[in-house]
Structure formats: structure tokens, C-alpha cells
Amino acid sequence: MSPTITTSSEANGNVSAATACAAAKAAVEAEKTGPQTITLAKALNTALADAMHADPSVLVFGEDVGMLGGVFRITDGLTKTFGTSRCFDTPLAESGIVGMAVGMAMNGMRPVIEMQFDAFAYPAFEQIVSHVAKMHNRTKGAVKLPMVIRVPYAGGIGGVEHHCDSSEAYYAHTAGLKVFTPATVADGYRMLREAIDSDDPVMFMEPKKLYWSKDQVDLDALRGEHAENTERGTSSEGRAAVARPGTDATLIAYGPSVPTALAAAAAAAEEGRSLEVIDVRSIVPFDDETVCASVRKTGRAVVIAEAHGFASVSSEIVARVQERCFHHLAAPIRRVTGFDVPYPAPKLEHYYLPGVDRILDAVDDLQWED
Amino acid sequence: MTISADHTAQPPAAPNSAASEAVRKFGITVEDYMLPARHQIQMVGPDGTLNPHTEQGTQPGHEYTLPGDEELMAAYEQLVVGRRVNDQNSALVRQGRMAVYPSSHGQEACQVAAALCLSDGDWMFPTYRDSVAVMARGVDPVQTMTLFRGDWHGGYDPAKHKVGIQCTPLTTQLLHGVGVAHAAKLRGEDTVVLAMCGDGATSEGDFHEALNFAAVFHLPVVFFVQNNQYAISVPLAHQSVAPSLAHKAVGYGMAGERVDGNDIVALLAVLDRAVKLARDGSGPLLVEAHTYRMQAHTNADDATRYRQDSEVAQWVAKDPLSRMKTYLTDRGLLDDDRSARIADKAEAVAAQLREGLSEDVPVDPQDLFKYVFSTPTPQLKEQSAMLADELSREEAAK
Numbered sequence: 052m053s054p055t056i057t058t059s060s061e062a063n064g065n066v067s068a069a070t071a072c073a074a075a076k077a078a079v080e081a082e083k084t085g086p087q088t089i090t091l092a093k094a095l096n097t098a099l100a101d102a103m104h105a106d107p108s109v110l111v112f113g114e115d116v117g118m119l120g121g122v123f124r125i126t127d128g129l130t131k132t133f134g135t136s137r138c139f140d141t142p143l144a145e146s147g148i149v150g151m152a153v154g155m156a157m158n159g160m161r162p163v164i165e166m167q168f169d170a171f172a173y174p175a176f177e178q179i180v181s182h183v184a185k186m187h188n189r190t191k192g193a194v195k196l197p198m199v200i201r202v203p204y205a206g207g208i209g210g211v212e213h214h215c216d217s218s219e220a221y222y223a224h225t226a227g228l229k230v231f232t233p234a235t236v237a238d239g240y241r242m243l244r245e246a247i248d249s250d251d252p253v254m255f256m257e258p259k260k261l262y263w264s265k266d267q268v269d270l271d272a273l274r275g276e277h278a279e280n281t282e283r284g285t286s287s288e289g290r291a292a293v294a295r296p297g298t299d300a301t302l303i304a305y306g307p308s309v310p311t312a313l314a315a316a317a318a319a320a321e322e323g324r325s326l327e328v329i330d331v332r333s334i335v336p337f338d339d340e341t342v343c344a345s346v347r348k349t350g351r352a353v354v355i356a357e358a359h360g361f362a363s364v365s366s367e368i369v370a371r372v373q374e375r376c377f378h379h380l381a382a383p384i385r386r387v388t389g390f391d392v393p394y395p396a397p398k399l400e401h402y403y404l405p406g407v408d409r410i411l412d413a414v415d416d417l418q419w420e421d
Numbered sequence: 422m423t424i425s426a427d428h429t430a431q432p433p434a435a436p437n438s439a440a441s442e443a444v445r446k447f448g449i450t451v452e453d454y455m456l457p458a459r460h461q462i463q464m465v466g467p468d469g470t471l472n473p474h475t476e477q478g479t480q481p482g483h484e485y486t487l488p489g490d491e492e493l494m495a496a497y498e499q500l501v502v503g504r505r506v507n508d509q510n511s512a513l514v515r516q517g518r519m520a521v522y523p524s525s526h527g528q529e530a531c532q533v534a535a536a537l538c539l540s541d542g543d544w545m546f547p548t549y550r551d552s553v554a555v556m557a558r559g560v561d562p563v564q565t566m567t568l569f570r571g572d573w574h575g576g577y578d579p580a581k582h583k584v585g586i587q588c589t590p591l592t593t594q595l596l597h598g599v600g601v602a603h604a605a606k607l608r609g610e611d612t613v614v615l616a617m618c619g620d621g622a623t624s625e626g627d628f629h630e631a632l633n634f635a636a637v638f639h640l641p642v643v644f645f646v647q648n649n650q651y652a653i654s655v656p657l658a659h660q661s662v663a664p665s666l667a668h669k670a671v672g673y674g675m676a677g678e679r680v681d682g683n684d685i686v687a688l689l690a691v692l693d694r695a696v697k698l699a700r701d702g703s704g705p706l707l708v709e710a711h712t713y714r715m716q717a718h719t720n721a722d723d724a725t726r727y728r729q730d731s732e733v734a735q736w737v738a739k740d741p742l743s744r745m746k747t748y749l750t751d752r753g754l755l756d757d758d759r760s761a762r763i764a765d766k767a768e769a770v771a772a773q774l775r776e777g778l779s780e781d782v783p784v785d786p787q788d789l790f791k792y793v794f795s796t797p798t799p800q801l802k803e804q805s806a807m808l809a810d811e812l813s814r815e816e817a818a819k
Contacts, residue, residue, distance in 0.1 A: 142630075144629075150599070150630065150631070151599050154599055154600020157600065158605060160604045177593060177627075178596065181593060188793050189586055190575050191573060192791070192792045192795070193579065194586075251795050289798070289799075335798070337798075337800065339800075
């Protein structure tokens with residue numbers, strides 16, 4: 052289970068070179084207050100550090116998360132700051148990591164654990180499905196499992212096989228798990244804090260191709276927002292966001308597909324078509340209200356996801372929207388998803404991934420002539 | 422909450438550990454210390470006499486002291502209650518009052534010792550066959566049967582009793598025990614966890630991961646394997662060709678011990694010591710108890726398809742109750758009067774089970790939605806309203 056991604060990324064000249072550089076830069080930037088440009092990786096790292104500062108029961112563990120700071124550096128500096136009792140490496144065994152976290156959550160801790168890569172989480176599947184998801188229900192609410200399982204997921208990074216799976220449907224299908232996936236830098240901070248605060252287990256799906264995407268955010272303002280939400284008992288949990296307003300059709304996307312949808316909307320605008328982009332944010336619970344309000348307004352929709360289309364989150368979204376918005380639809384809802392093939396080798400992945408052109412083709416098919 | 426100082430993986434023979442003490446005292450190696458005794462630890466033989474040729478005291482690192490009279494009498498009482506509970510529950514299944522009951526008939530010594538070796542603050546992580554151990558730990562007998570009766574998946578609060586919910590997926594609960602111990606250790610508490618599984622379960626991956634995690638993090642966990650010789654129909658020889666299951670311990674850097682699982686005197690001696698060592702910071706231990714599943718896997722199983730009656734008969738002679746009765750009577754600790762009082766107590770628990778399980782507890786269909794999350798999602802609220810509507814229409818049509 053070594054992070055072979057490093058090698059392949061070097062060949063592609065992106066992730067690993069960017070890793071050291073971005074981590075060093077981000078560390079300097081984090082000292083600043085006020086609006087600043089940081090990466091999603093840094094936002095997640097800051098959320099972890101802030102949560103650990105706020106609550107001594109928050110623990111971070113997994114493979115290589117200690118001195119190395121994680122293969123994606125999301126846990127960078129946590130061992131140094133909080134010690135090996137609060138952020139530590141475990142033996143290489145995913146079921147062990149999840150199962151131990153279950154016991155720790157049963158006994159007063161709030162573990163935030165890392166599955167190094169999407170496909171490496173599969174050995175933990177039994178623990179996740181049979182225990183993490185069900186403990187609260189089996190015990191009629193007597194045992195809560197406030198734990199977060201962080202999963203770097205999806206492709207677009209030139210990774211070799213078993214490093215690029217979109218595994219969200221497995222978890223979304225399992226009753227008892229919340230499934231979050233941030234697409235913006237600010238949401239990286241916001242949603243990870245909310246996931247750690249949740250008394251229910253959260254599968255936190257991190258789009259790894261967006262780790263090094265940057266945005267200007269004000270961390271202090273995000274901290275203030277979190278404190279205010281905590282005090283008021285409010286949050287953005289379970290809410291979708293309108294990532295770009297529009298009037299002609301709705302693009303529904305989540306995680307790694309949100310920037311692609313936004314790029315498609317920008318291209319469509321040049322052709323005079325106004326597309327609204329919805330960032331789902333929380334797959335479970337799903338925000339029917341926001342998604343359906345948009346589709347009722349525009350009357351047309353395309354769902355975009357990297358995962359295979361068959362029996363997927365995208366098929367669930369289509370079914371839900373169709374059930375709720377049928378009389379508002381001017382055309383059948385289209386989907387742009389990964390093909391129903393195992394995730395391809397790096398040289399082939401661009402054929403597989405939903406891209407701007409494929410999205411625009413789908414938009415063109417939404418029966419505009421009527 | 423205070424999290425104790427940094428902790429990292431410790432070598433198996435930390436300076437003050439039982440291992441290094443044995444090394445100093447007997448001039449043996451750490452590996453020798455970790456290996457189980459040459460034969461299973463037995464104190465009272467099948468005929469009820471104290472065994473003069475046991476390993477204890479003769480092999481370095483395997484000295485065990487005879488438990489006190491009070492502990493032995495408490496154990497005997499629980500043995501009698503446990504046997505009655507097993508047989509009562511099997512009868513209730515035959516009468517159709519319970520869906521299924523995996524009986525621990527014949528394994529009561531293991532069940533009782535597992536509960537008695539723990540202190541109030543300790544945790545137990547049982548399997549589906551460990552109902553008697555759960556009850557011996559103090560959980561209400563009728564609540565314990567919730568799972569098998571089909572009212573809900575679990576009937577007691579694990580945190581209140583410090584007993585994990587009885588686990589059906591094999592050895593997954595061992596890791597939960599490891600996590601509970603890890604959390605306690607980080608807070609500087611002296612909690613010990615007894616994590617239970619059977620012989621077949623040692624083939625599972627989580628068995629390996631749990632033992633390895635407990636060893637690497639040096640956690641106070643006693644892994645207690647009840648080797649009852651069968652995993653449903655498959656005998657141990659098909660699961661493992663290790664010299665014994667206790668020998669697996671040394672591969673993880675922990676001590677293993679094997680014990681006669683039908684001798685409660687030896688079980689208490691071995692488990693009491695294991696719990697004490699774990700509490701004192703010696704790290705995890707593995708105890709394998711040799712016992713026998715006298716009945717079929719459950720009422721749905723037919724044991725005659727895979728084992729001979731003659732094999733079962735051999736184990737009748739090794740029964741844990743009869744040898745203890747003989748031993749305690751010979752010691753003058755047990756007389757007819759005391760026996761009668763113990764039998765009355767067992768009968769009272771059986772009556773409690775009969776009464777509790779013949780009562781038809783109404784189920785609330787809305788419970789389906791209540792406990793999936795701490796707060797139901799909008800989708801679950803929708804589905805709950807749909808079911809409520811369906812039921813109210815059914816009611817109106819009556």
C-alpha cells in the first residue's frame with residue numbers, strides 16, 4: 052500500500068513537486084490574517100489543527116499521517132504541534148484503523164482517520180458498513196460514533212491504478228453514514244470542521260485533484276463563522292450551494308466535477324447560454340430543496356460526476372429530481388459521468404473524465420428547439 | 422479531558438514488564454516467556470481433584486495461584502446459573518418464543534471466568550455465543566436476549582454496562598476493544614479490555630489486525646479465544662495448523678497461554694493474572710481456552726452431519742459443572758443446603774427469562790427511522806411520514 056502515486060505524479064510533473072513547495076508556502080501564508088490565497092490542502096490542514104486545539108478528544112491517525120504529514124500533507128505539522136498521542140501513524144491495516152477508531156469513539160474520543168487512497172479503504176469496508184454505519188441504530192442511540200473517515204478520492208492526477216477510484220456511491224448507499232465532499236477551499240475548512248463536530252460518522256471525500264487548487268479565503272472569518280454556528284446550533288451541513296447562478300439549465304455536480312461544471316458554464320455563457328451550477332457538497336444528507344428549486348427554475352438539468360454512471364450517486368440524483376420536478380422539465384435529465392469501465396491508466400484518463408466539451412454536448416441535447 | 426504524554430510503540434520487553442522480570446528471574450529468553458506453557462494449564466481435572474501434575478509452578482513464567490474460596494464459590498454459582506440459562510433459552514427457541522439461540526452449553530466455565538476476571542471499570546467485547554458472559558457481567562437476562570428474540574439488534578446500553586454489543590461479524594469487535602483500551606490509555610485510566618472470539622474466528626483478518634494494533638500500541642487488552650473445536654461444521658484443523666492458537670501470540674510480540682476451558686479454577690487463575698498484567702502495563706495477552714461446543718451451532722444446525730456422538734460423549738466426561746461440584750464438595754465448601762440455594766437462584770433466572778420472553782413487547786415501526794442518525798435526515802423524515810400515513814390508512818380501513 053505504498054503511495055506509488057508520488058512516482059507517477061513526478062512523471063507528470065505535478066503533485067509531488069507541488070507538495071513540498073505548496074506546504075512550505077502555505078505554512079507561511081497561514082500565519083497571516085485576513086484574506087489570503089491558500090490551497091484546499093491547507094484549508095483542510097487548518098481545519099484539523101483548529102479542531103484539535105478546540106477539543107482534546109479529537110485525534111488524528113492513519114498511515115503516514117505522523118512525521119510525514121500524510122502523502123498529501125493534509126496532516127502536516129500535527130504531530131509536531133500536538134504530539135504523538137494526538138496524531139500518530141498506525142500499522143498498515145485499514146480495517147484496523149477504522150475498527151480501532153470505532154472503539155475510541157465509543158470511549159469518548161472523536162477520531163479523524165485517513166484512508167490513504169480511495170481504493171485502499173476497501174479492506175475497511177466491513178468495519179464501515181457493519182459497525183460505523185450501524186452502531187447508533189443497533190444500540191438505539193445509546194452509542195454514538197463521532198468519527199470522520201477522510202478519503203482522498205477520484206482521479207485527474209495521473210495516478211496509477213487503485214489510486215483514483217470514485218468510491219462515494221458505496222458509502223452513500225449505506226444507511227447511517229453521512230457523506231460530504233467539498234469542492235472549494237473555503238468549504239474544505241467549513242465542511243471538515245462540521246464533519247468533526249458531527250455526532251454521527253462522516254465519510255469525508257476529498258477530491259485529490261483539487262488539493263492544490265487555490266482560492267482567496269479569510270481563515271479568521273471562517274473560524275468566526277464556525278464559532279457563530281456552534282453557538283447558534285446552525286451550520287451549512289446537508290446544504291447544497293449555488294456555485295454559479297444561471298437561468299437556462301442547471302448543472303448538478305459535486306467534488307472534483309464542480310470546477311469542470313463551472314468551466315462549462317463559463318464557456319456556455321460565451322455562447323449566450325446561462326447555466327446555473329449547483330455544488331451538491333453533502334451527498335448524504337442530500338439537499339433536495341436547493342437542487343430541485345434550481346431545476347424547477349431552469350427546467351433543464353445535467354448531472355456531472357467522475358464516478359461510473361451505472362447505479363451511482365448521479366443516477367440517484369436524476370431519479371430524485373425526476374420524481375420531484377417532472378412537470379417542470381423541458382427535457383429528460385442528462386448525465387455526464389465516467390464510463391462503466393475500471394478507472395483507466397494515466398494516459399487514458401482524459402478520455403474517461405467528464406470534460407467541458409462533453410458537458411456542453413449534453414447541454415446542447417436538452418431539446419432547446421421547442 | 423487530559424491526554425497523557427506522548428506514547429509510541431514500545432518494545433515487548435519494556436524494563437518493568439512481566440517479560441523482563443521472567444527473563445531476569447529464570448534466565449529464559451523473551452520469546453520463551455511469550456510462548457504458552459507446554460501443556461494447557463489445568464488445576465482441577467475432570468474427576469474433580471486438584472491436579473498435582475499441572476504446569477503451574479513447574480515451568481518458568483507460568484506460575485499460577487489457586488483462586489480464593491469466595492471467588493470459587495461465586496464462580497460455581499454463576500456456572501449453575503449459566504447452564505440453566507443456556508438450557509432455558511434453547512427450550513424457548515424450541516417453543517417458538519425466540520428466533521435463535523447460539524448456546525454456550527459446555528462452555529460455561531469460559532463464560533463465567535470472562536466476566537469474573539474483570540473489574541467494574543473494565544470492558545468486555547463478546548460474540549453472539551457469549552450471552553452467559555454478558556449476563557454474568559450484570560446485564561439483565563431478558564435485555565440480553567433482545568437480539569435473539571428479534572425485537573431489536575441490541576437490548577442493552579454498552580456504555581452503561583461496559584459490555585460491547587454482542588457481535589456477529591467475526592472478530593470485528595476485537596478492534597473495537599482495542600480502540601476502547603487505546604482511548605482509556607491515552608487518558609491515563611487503568612481500564613482493561615477483555616476481547617472475546619472463537620477458534621474459527623482466528624482465521625479472520627481482523628483477528629490479526631486487532632492483535633497487532635494492541636501489541637504495537639502496547640494496550641491493556643486480553644484476547645480470550647474460546648476454542649470450542651468447531652466453526653459451525655468446520656473443525657479447527659481446517660482453520661489452523663499452528664501448534665496451538667495461543668502460539669499465535671508470539672508472532673505479535675505478546676505472551677500467549679492455553680488453559681483447560683472446562684476448568685474454571687484454572688481459567689480464573691490464568692485470566693485474573695492476564696488482566697492484572699495488562700492493567701499493570703505489560704501490554705496485551707492472548708489466552709486460548711480448550712473447550713467444546715456440546716450442542717449444535719444453533720437450533721438451525723444439525724451437528725450429526727459433521728461429528729460423531731462418541732466425540733461428544735468424551736466431552737460429557739469433562740463437564741465444567743460436575744468437576745467443580747465434586748471439587749468444592751470435597752473441599753467442604755459446598756453442601757446440599759448451599760447447592761439447593763444455588764439451584765433456586767438459577768431457577769429464578771430461568772423463570773425471569775420465561776416470563777420476560779413470553780411477554781409480547783410491541784414494536785414501534787417509527788423506531789426504524791429514529792436511530793439511523795442522531796437527527797433524522799429530511800429523507801428519513803419523509804419516509805417516516807410515508808409509513809405513518811400507510812399505517813393510519815390501514816387502521817382506518819379496519
